[in-house]
Amino acid sequence: MANTDFHLQFQDFGDDADLMGSSTGTTRITIDDHTTKPQKQRRVAGVVEEDETDPLESDDTDKLLSGQKKNAPFWTFEYYQTFFDVDTSQVKDRIIGSVVPWPGKNFVRFYIRNNPDLYGPFWICATLVFAVAISGNICSFLVNYGQPQYKYVPEFRKVTIAATAIYSYAWFVPLAVWGFLTWRNSKISRTVSYSFLEIVCVYGYSLSIYIPAVVLWIIPSEPLRWCSIILALCLSGSVLILTFWPAIRDDHPRIVIAVTSAIAVLHVLLAVGCKAYFFSTYEALTTENAPGPASVTKGFLTTKAH
Amino acid sequence: MAEVVDVNKPLFAGLSDVSIAEDIPVEGDIAVPVRSQSGDDEISTLDEPVKDTILRDLKAVGQKFVHVLYPKKSSALLRDWDLWGPLLLCVTLALMLQGGSADSKDDGGPQFAEVFVIVWFGSIIITLNSKLLGGTISFFQSLCVLGYCILPLTVAMLVCRLVLLGSMEVGGFIIRLVVVTASFGWSTFASTAFLADSQPPNRKALVVYPVFLFYFVISWMILTFSPSH
Numbered sequence: 001m002a003n004t005d006f007h008l009q010f011q012d013f014g015d016d017a018d019l020m021g022s023s024t025g026t027t028r029i030t031i032d033d034h035t036t037k038p039q040k041q042r043r044v045a046g047v048v049e050e051d052e053t054d055p056l057e058s059d060d061t062d063k064l065l066s067g068q069k070k071n072a073p074f075w076t077f078e079y080y081q082t083f084f085d086v087d088t089s090q091v092k093d094r095i096i097g098s099v100v101p102w103p104g105k106n107f108v109r110f111y112i113r114n115n116p117d118l119y120g121p122f123w124i125c126a127t128l129v130f131a132v133a134i135s136g137n138i139c140s141f142l143v144n145y146g147q148p149q150y151k152y153v154p155e156f157r158k159v160t161i162a163a164t165a166i167y168s169y170a171w172f173v174p175l176a177v178w179g180f181l182t183w184r185n186s187k188i189s190r191t192v193s194y195s196f197l198e199i200v201c202v203y204g205y206s207l208s209i210y211i212p213a214v215v216l217w218i219i220p221s222e223p224l225r226w227c228s229i230i231l232a233l234c235l236s237g238s239v240l241i242l243t244f245w246p247a248i249r250d251d252h253p254r255i256v257i258a259v260t261s262a263i264a265v266l267h268v269l270l271a272v273g274c275k276a277y278f279f280s281t282y283e284a285l286t287t288e289n290a291p292g293p294a295s296v297t298k299g300f301l302t303t304k305a306h
Numbered sequence: 307m308a309e310v311v312d313v314n315k316p317l318f319a320g321l322s323d324v325s326i327a328e329d330i331p332v333e334g335d336i337a338v339p340v341r342s343q344s345g346d347d348e349i350s351t352l353d354e355p356v357k358d359t360i361l362r363d364l365k366a367v368g369q370k371f372v373h374v375l376y377p378k379k380s381s382a383l384l385r386d387w388d389l390w391g392p393l394l395l396c397v398t399l400a401l402m403l404q405g406g407s408a409d410s411k412d413d414g415g416p417q418f419a420e421v422f423v424i425v426w427f428g429s430i431i432i433t434l435n436s437k438l439l440g441g442t443i444s445f446f447q448s449l450c451v452l453g454y455c456i457l458p459l460t461v462a463m464l465v466c467r468l469v470l471l472g473s474m475e476v477g478g479f480i481i482r483l484v485v486v487t488a489s490f491g492w493s494t495f496a497s498t499a500f501l502a503d504s505q506p507p508n509r510k511a512l513v514v515y516p517v518f519l520f521y522f523v524i525s526w527m528i529l530t531f532s533p534s535h
Contacts, residue, residue: 077437084438088511119439123516130523137530154530156416 083118083197091120098205101238107205108198108243116197121204125170128207131214132166133159136278138218158278169270170207174199180259181247192246202243206236210271217279225279229271237267333386367391374454374496384447384500392453395460396425399524402463403531416527424527428520429453436505436513443504452517455497459521462489463528470533482529490525494518 072078086094097111105111137155144150178196185193194202213232217225240263248259351359367390400421416424433448441448466482474481497517505513 081438081440084435084440086512087508089508091512119435119512123435123519126516127519130519130526134526152530152532154416154527154532156420156527 083116085115086117086119090115091117094120094201094205095124095208098202098239099209099235101235101242103242106243106246107202107239108194112198112201116195116201118197118200120208121170121200124204124208124211125166128211128214129159129163129166131211132162132274132278135214135218139220139279142218143220162274162278165270165273166207169266170204171200173266174203177244177259177263184248184251184255188250194247202240206240206267209236210274213271214274217275225275229275233268233271237264240264240267363388363390367394370454371457374457378499384443384451387447387450389446389450389453392425392429392450392456395453395456396422399425399456399460399463399528402460402467403527421527424523425453425456428523432516432520435516436501439509439512440506441501441504441513443501448501451497451500452520455493455500455521456524458489458492458496459486459524459528462486462525463531466528466531467533470531486525486529490521493521497521 072082094111097105097107133155136158140155141152174196178194178199181193209232213228216228219225241260244259244263248256251259366386366388370386370388370391400418403416403421404418429449429452432452433443433445436443436448437445443451462485465485469478469481469485472478494514494517498514501513501517502510
């Protein structure tokens, strides 16, 4: 009985310095209330309840509480541990939420809830890098299977190229978007603003739809590829736009259109670029001009119209 | 005196309920050092013949290989970690992955340095990941486990090279596929058996997935190895 009252009331975190110190999830057993849940979880529970009552107005308190969480100095390990404070179910929900665009549920407010993590973006990008490289390799192998001069090469250099492209997209585009939003923030006041990590999170999780799409691209059928790329683009692009819409809708209409189309165009460019570079059916990729191993290069130079 | 003992008995009686895991083999030296023939009290491994030192380390490495091949829940790998085994395995794997598609300077198989970087850098990233997620395992213990669990994949690489010496096309590929898949599953299962206990329970999948990805990439490199004819 006392416990439920305790949870429903606004919890006073004002004067407890120990509370912030123990933000790494250690369990503190307090004798006065009979709960032994970690303090951190209780605090997050308090934030969640506030969120559900006033979604967008609690920006100030959200900012305050998110500032309280990352209180460790940036050169300690605990500071970075706060970015990995997610459970398996949370990651799963975030991935599903990034694929299904639901107009009512803003991805940042509903799923991230002031707990942006770096686990999702990092490992989704890593998986996507390897998926693209491996699928591209399998695809070029399947396309050239019958040809006698074809010698299978595991194109390992493509992994580095894919990694550079995908990781720069996942880090520099959020940086640009965040920088732009912050700059516009000084001109107009807005109700919703996102932190840099939340934007990184959104972009990272929105890339997760590409992983099954890329695996589907192994099948060498152009209509199927275009269908899957358009479907993936629609889903993740709409999640992105729905997420950023509340942040830019107060702005000048031309700026709104410019930003929205920039976000969409960059997303399209990444998908189409990956498809064109790694899954090209025209084998003009590896052209060696050296006159040495002529038989191998001839195999690579044959073009195959689809 | 007897009463004192009896009074003490109920106080410590609970200790008998503490179970010591019986599968933890007790290893290590707790003997009083009386080895040296000269009666010198100072014992140091500098005095022993080199053969003894090397053999002792090799025996420890070999013992851990056996633990990896038959992964049951034992903490021997974690307690006496060493990085010799992983280094040996990594160098062997990288050497065996050479000599493929020799005419390609680019777009060929992975170079020696690339394999090395992938194995060690990948292990470091996975270890950092598990520590950031709140794992209780130490940095080098985790490196040790991940490195030792490459052993099944190295064995698979050996088998693949032997199979490739023959000239069966599709049949050889199927054999290689089966062997590499089996050893990939074995590696992942072995490392999970050692690492899983040190993670908080609701994040186990988050920690196991990168390990899965790591061994998947190494298996892919092994499977796509194509020697130059």
